[in-house]
Amino acid sequence: MRRIQPYIHQLSGWPQFTWQPSALENLLGAVRHQQGRLLGRLESLGLELRAEATLQTLTLDVLKSSEIEGELLPPASVRSSLAYRLGLEQAGLPPVDRRVEGIVALMLDATQQATAPLTAERLFSWHHALFPTGYSGLYPVRVGAWRLGPMQVVSGPMGRERVHYNAPPAEEMDAQMAQFLAWFNAPLELDPVLKAAIAHFWFVTIHPFDDGNGRIARALADLQLTRADGTAQRCYSMSAQIQAERQTYYDLLENSQRGGLDLTPWLTWFLQCLGRALSSAEQTLAQVLAKARFWERHRLTPLTERQRRLVGRLLDGFEGKLTTSKWARMAKCSQDTAGRDIADLLDKRILMKEGAGGRSTSYRLAPEN
Numbered sequence: 586m587r588r589i590q591p592y593i594h595q596l597s598g599w600p601q602f603t604w605q606p607s608a609l610e611n612l613l614g615a616v617r618h619q620q621g622r623l624l625g626r627l628e629s630l631g632l633e634l635r636a637e638a639t640l641q642t643l644t645l646d647v648l649k650s651s652e653i654e655g656e657l658l659p660p661a662s663v664r665s666s667l668a669y670r671l672g673l674e675q676a677g678l679p680p681v682d683r684r685v686e687g688i689v690a691l692m693l694d695a696t697q698q699a700t701a702p703l704t705a706e707r708l709f710s711w712h713h714a715l716f717p718t719g720y721s722g723l724y725p726v727r728v729g730a731w732r733l734g735p736m737q738v739v740s741g742p743m744g745r746e747r748v749h750y751n752a753p754p755a756e757e758m759d760a761q762m763a764q765f766l767a768w769f770n771a772p773l774e775l776d777p778v779l780k781a782a783i784a785h786f787w788f789v790t791i792h793p794f795d796d797g798n799g800r801i802a803r804a805l806a807d808l809q810l811t812r813a814d815g816t817a818q819r820c821y822s823m824s825a826q827i828q829a830e831r832q833t834y835y836d837l838l839e840n841s842q843r844g845g846l847d848l849t850p851w852l853t854w855f856l857q858c859l860g861r862a863l864s865s866a867e868q869t870l871a872q873v874l875a876k877a878r879f880w881e882r883h884r885l886t887p888l889t890e891r892q893r894r895l896v897g898r899l900l901d902g903f904e905g906k907l908t909t910s911k912w913a914r915m916a917k918c919s920q921d922t923a924g925r926d927i928a929d930l931l932d933k934r935i936l937m938k939e940g941a942g943g944r945s946t947s948y949r950l951a952p953e954n
Contacts, residue, residue, distance in 0.1 A: 590843045593790060594753045600764065600787060604779075604849045612856040613776060619863040620778075620814060626870060627820045635818050636673055638873045641901070642819040642866070643667050643696065647688050650803050650824035653831055658685055664901065667693070687714035688800065695804040696819060699811035703769050705762060708793075711804065715797040726795040731758035736792045738839075749839050752792035761791045769805075781809035782855035783848065790842055803827065810859075821866035826858050834858075876900045878953070886933055891916050892926055896935060899950050906939070906947035 593599060627635055644664045651658050662682065666689040667673075691711045701707070709729040716728045727733060736752035753761055765787055773780065789802040803824050811817060827834050833854065841851045879900060888896070895916055899907065913923035927948060930936040937951040 592751060593842050593844065593846065594761075596846060598846050601846060602783060602787075603847045604852050605847070608849050609779070609852055609856065612853065612860070613778065616778060616856050616860050616863065617776075619860060623820055623863055623866055623870075624814060624816065627818060630870070630873070634873050634877055636671065637876065638820045638870060639818045640664065640667055640671060640673055641869050641873065642822050643671075643692060645822040645869075646807065646819070646824045647685075647692050648825075649822060649828040650692075650800050651688060653803075653824065653828050653834075654799055656684075658688070660904070661898070663689060683717045687717050690714045691800070691804055692807070695808040696811045697817045699808045699817065703766060703805070703808070705766065708762075708801065711801055712794055712797055715800060721796040726797075731755070731762065731793045732795045734795075736795075738792075749835075750792075750842050752790070758791070758793050762793050765791060777809050777813035778856070778859065779852060781806040781813065782852050784809055785855070786838070786841065786848065786851055789838065820869060821862045822869075823859060823862050826862035826865060830858060830861075872900075872902070879950075882953070883933075883935065886935070889926070891918065892930060895926075896930070896950075907949065908947050 627638060630638065644660065644667055647663050647667070648658055648660055662685045666685050670689065670693055691714045694707075694711065713729045716726055719725055719728050733755050735755065737748050738750040738752075739746040739748050741747045768787075769784060785802045785806040788805055789798055792798045794801070806823060810823065811819070837851055837854050841848060844850075895912060898915065905911075909920060909923045909927060912918075912927060913920050916923060916926070918926075927936060931938070931948075934951050936948045939947045939949055
């Protein structure tokens with residue numbers, strides 16, 4: 586009969602993690618080089634464009650970290666909340682809801698206050714922000730405190746659930762988290778990128794809260810990556826890359842939590858995933874530069890404030906097809922007014938038509954000449 590492998594937290598050496606430096610050395614060096622090159626590009630953009638890049642990156646981070654957990658947030662509301670809190674232009678954007686405000690507050694505290702010590706009270710405030718009503722969906726959660734009951738990670742339909750992981754018992758939470766926080770706040774003895782990877786894994790393995798552990802673990806990784814970058818300005822999203830590799834992410838967590846104390850496979854994947862996130866960030870910077878070029882090109886083009894707001898939505902990556910009806914809903918104006926707005930933007934060669942005409946006609950931004 587096959588012997589069941591114990592969970593990592595049940596091993597006698599827990600949490601004295603090990604890894605093989607020789608297997609990670611080249612990967613870590615390559616990632617650090619990528620970080621430096623990307624941050625150099627960011628610095629060259631100028632203050633306004635750096636702020637825009639940070640806004641786009643944090644918006645993506647908030648959206649994708651929630652999406653990993655199956656929660657889809659409205660992108661415009663997330664961007665609006667972030668823009669307001671960062672002191673950027675946000676007039677005309679839609680109001681936000683409490684779910685959005687909470688995850689935005691968490692993410693900003695992690696990345697904009699990265700040098701502040703991590704305490705239990707700070708983690709409790711993050712947890713409060715995630716669950717302002719005290720509920721996760723229809724289920725009540727113990728908010729702003731360590732869990733009091735057992736914790737399993739399961740999947741599958743009721744009656745045929747598959748248990749992926751059993752976390753440490755609740756009575757160990759105070760001791761487990763005290764040890765984690767002492768390590769997290771200790772003077773740096775290893776590269777902060779590796780510390781980000783270990784912090785992510787260690788926290789989600791303890792699973793100290795009733796819910797929200799994955800989002801907080803990713804925020805802790807972002808906090809350490811911000812320390813590694815040496816700046817609160819963000820231009821890459823680890824959560825977006827994890828979402829793109831979601832199944833691998835979950836498989837690796839499960840395998841590592843059933844493995845020994847050698848975290849080399851987890852650390853290898855984390856570094857590779859970060860490298861791919863850094864490569865994807867080139868697209869974010871390209872989008873920021875394209876937006877700047879657009880407004881420079883049209884700096885003398887007469888546009889109403891309503892047109893400027895909605896063209897801005899398109900530049901920020903509008904999802905789906907833009908139609909007259911959608912324009913009217915977004916601008917809170919009549920169909921006739923929306924039609925006139927669009928006709929004017931067609932004449933000015935800011936928009937171009939798509940579709941077969943009639944009700945199926947949609948519009949997109951015209952390419953640069």
